[in-house]
Amino acid sequence: MxxxxxxxxxxxxxxxxxxxxxxxxxxxxxxxxxxxxxxxxxxxxxxxxxxxxxxxxxxxxxxxxxxxxxxxxxxxxxxFDDDFFIYIDQERGRVDRDPEMGLEIIDREISKFADMEYYQKLGTPDVSFQELTLRYLYEKRQFLTDDQIRYSTQVARYLELWHGLDWKLMSAKDTYFGHQGRNAMxxxxxxxxxxxxxxxxxxxxxxxxxxxxxxxxxxxxxxxxxxxxxxxxxxxxxxxxxxxxxxxxxxxxxxxxxxxxxxxxxxxxxxxxxxxxHFGGMGKVIFEFDQTCWSKESSKLVTLASTSDKFAAEVRGSKSFDELRSSVNASDAAQALEGRNCWNQPLYFINLAKTVGTASFMMLMQSPLTEYIEAMGQDQEKVFEFFRPALDAIMKNMQGKPVVNGLAQVPEGVDPSKTPVLRNIIVTSWTQDKYSRGAYTACRPGDxxxxxxxxxxxxxxxxxxxxxxxxxxxxxxxxxxxxxxxxxxxxxxxxxxxxxxxxx
The missing domain is CATH 3.50.50.60 (FAD/NAD(P)-binding domain)
Structure with a gap:
């Protein structure tokens, strides 16, 4: 042979x-x-x-x-499905293209900040993407409003859904990369x-x-x-x-x-x-609905990780970067003790109703959430309950009604043409599959x-x-x-x- x-x-x-x-x-x-x-x-x-x-x-x-x-x-x-992102916050709702906050503009500046740190300076140590964005907020806080401090880095976290890693695990040096043209689905x-x-x-x-x-x-x-x-x-x-x-x-x-x-x-x-x-843990969850009864304004929606006014106050009040970093680490540890939920991290939803005319959302998630969800296997009810708050937030901000659970059967008296009825959930298994053990190559700090x-x-x-x-x-x-x-x-x-x- x-x-x-x-x-x-x-x-x-x-x-x-x-x-x-x-x-x-x-x-x-x-x-x-x-x-x-x-x-x-x-x-x-x-x-x-x-x-x-x-x-x-x-x-x-x-x-x-x-x-x-x-x-x-x-x-x-x-x-070609490139589109403007819709960003949805748990409390505030839509925060994209806001004329006062201009989060997309701040996001571009964070990208440039990373470029200057790692490709226009010598010897900058590689850190997590979270730490890099914190440093940006700390050093530029005098030029940022409280809302920009609160939401801008959460918007930047959509990059987790490129690399398949939580921002605490991602290499700041390798987070941003140039795109050679548009994306075609x-x-x-x-x-x-x-x-x-x-x-x-x-x-x-x-x-x-x-x-x-x-x-x-x-x-x-x-x-x-x-x-x-x-x-x-x-x-x-x-x-x-x-x-x-x-x-x-x-x-x-x-x-x-x-x-x-x-x-x-x-x-x-x-x-x-x-x-x-290292290896990233990108995973997907497909939410299939009976019919489309929400807006087709955009094909790309991101639900942001929850944040609060307290975070902006911490950035403003910290006397040193080390103090800010310690405070954020303590807050993260406290959040971990409260248990995992769909607002702990950003989630990326592809609105297939706009892209291909299908009444479904294809959601992308990152490690370690991917391992957690994929380990649930085919327990559709459990997966739905975990993501239900995010789905309802999307519907609320896309001219839709709260999601109705129709996984077993469509409830009597519900009109699927007017109410989003969830019929099926498909969950990937890449991190559980012994022949893949994840998604694709990814870099952690120092890689x-x-x-x-x-x-x-x-x-x-x-x-x-x-x-x-x-x-x-x-x-x-x-x-x-x-x-x-x-x-x-x-x-x-x-x-x-x-x-x-x-x-x-």
């Missing part, structure tokens, strides 16, 4: 399809799950018609996204996955084939699956997520599902790289993902290579990054085999 590809996510499928294009016939793709797609997973809703992407949803950086360009060429479906990634998979002969892909060992033997690489089968090949491209690959460097994870035993062990550069990067990216791009050896969103700079964390890395590794192998693309 010429090549074994481990994982049938975007990186693995792109690698295998490209190799097939180069004329490589003896390819084997080994996938642990009972489906292809990896962290791309399209499902249908309660009516059997609606569709949702539980994994990635967007083509990002559409000015330079080669996967997006390919989708355009083949007639792939998508919609894929309709849907399941179709993209199927299109690429069709370029690979069906017999080349094996499902339910968990790999447990990769061993270098003389001129071949031997791959062993959980059921004891062995496959031998000239090259092996490993596309498992960073969170799963990391299990291979820890002795205490030898019995963990998904762990791959490398012989020889992963090289020193790769092992060192794992010390400088430097570049070292791991470089180490994995260089490979374990000339014959054992890596692909995935965690192995590339351009498109890191995104589907286009995974796609490009799969292409990169396929072209590397083709070059080693002195191959050229087969004629059409």
């Amino acid at each position: 010429s090549v074994i590809v481990i994982g049938a996510g975007m990186a693995g499928l792109k690698a295998a399809s490209t190799l097939h294009k180069y004329g490589v016939k003896d390819i084997k793709v080994l996938e642990s799950r009972d489906r292809i797609g990896g962290r791309l997973h399209t499902v249908t809703g309660f009516d059997g018609v609606r569709k949702y992407d539980l994994g990635a949803s967007w083509h990002h950086d559409t000015l330079c996204n080669d996967l997006f360009f390919e989708e355009c060429e083949v007639g792939g479906k998508f919609i 894929a309709l849907y990634y399941g179709d993209v996955v199927e299109r690429i998979a069709k370029m690979i002969p069906g017999e080349c892909i094996e499902l339910n084939a968990e790999v447990q060992g990769i061993k270098r033997e003389k001129s071949k690489t031997v791959v062993t699956t959980k059921d004891g089968r062995q496959f031998s090949a000239d090259y092996c491209i490993v596309t498992v997520p960073q969170s799963v690959l990391e299990l291979s460097v820890k002795d205490e994870t030898k019995k963990e599902t998904g762990r791959i035993e490398f012989t020889p062990k992963l090289n020193a550069n790769i092992q060192a790289g794992f010390d400088l990067v 430097d993902a570049l070292e791991m990216i470089v180490a994995l791009e260089q490979g374990q050896s000339p014959s054992v290579r890596f692909a995935g969103e965690h192995t590339i700079v351009d498109g890191a964390g995104g589907v286009n990054g995974a796609w490009s890395s799969g292409l990169r590794e396929a072209e590397y192998v083709a070059e080693q085999l002195n191959l050229k693309p087969a004629e059409k």
Whole structure:
């Protein structure tokens, strides 16, 4: 066999399809799950018609996204859904585009403040995003109103829903990043996955084939699956997520599902790289309603974490930054003791009624909330009660009525055309899934993902290579990054085999 590809996510499928294009016939793709797609997973809703992407949803950086360009060429479906954000506070209601507060303007200044701290100065220590925003408030408090102090950093926290981490866990240095163009929502990634998979002969892909060992033997690489089968090949491209690959460097994870035993062990550069990067816990909850009976003003709504006038007073009255930081830490600790609720953190709701005409909200959440909600599994009633206050706040501020629970059945006397009747809830399971263990690469204070990216791009050896969103700079964390890395590794192998693309 010429090549074994481990994982049938975007990186693995792109690698295998490209190799097939180069004329490589003896390819084997080994996938642990009972489906292809990896962290791309399209499902249908309660009516059997609606569709949702539980994994990635967007083509990002559409000015330079080669996967997006390919989708355009083949007639792939998508919609540009960039929109103005609506920000909703628990007490005040809508605070977006407020002429007095101008929170969007302050948000842009916080972004510039971060840029100046980390990219126009030398030696600024990396801290949490929360600490960075506190420092901004402390240093610029004389130029800010009490309302701006109270709400501006809560608006900035929408970035938690990019990285999949709470702001106390996020690296301030790596929080902001430039976007190379608009975002296009894929309709849907399941179709993209199927299109690429069709370029690979069906017999080349094996499902339910968990790999447990990769061993270098003389001129071949031997791959062993959980059921004891062995496959031998000239090259092996490993596309498992960073969170799963990391299990291979820890002795205490030898019995963990998904762990791959490398012989020889992963090289020193790769092992060192794992010390400088983490994994985000982005999750989703889909709220499906009977009919749309709320405003389509915007497709993007964020419910802000609760705050109070006391916070503004603390910022104003602190005699030093250390005093302010200690006060905020004490308040956070007290809040934690009160228990978790939907107003402890920002939540990002995609109003699918505007985007695609579906009477649903797709909500994005971050770690550690994701782990908490995903652990509830399929307890829809419990999930609904947790998020109900946020849903009602959205309805109140979007010309709707309070949500009616219709999970079991639509209550008598309720008109679904006038009252939002919740019919179904779909919760992701990425943090609970042993083959994903989270969402995608994310940085905590002090991390430097570049070292791991470089180490994995260089490979374990000339014959054992890596692909995935965690192995590339351009498109890191995104589907286009995974796609490009799969292409990169396929072209590397083709070059080693002195191959050229087969004629059409």
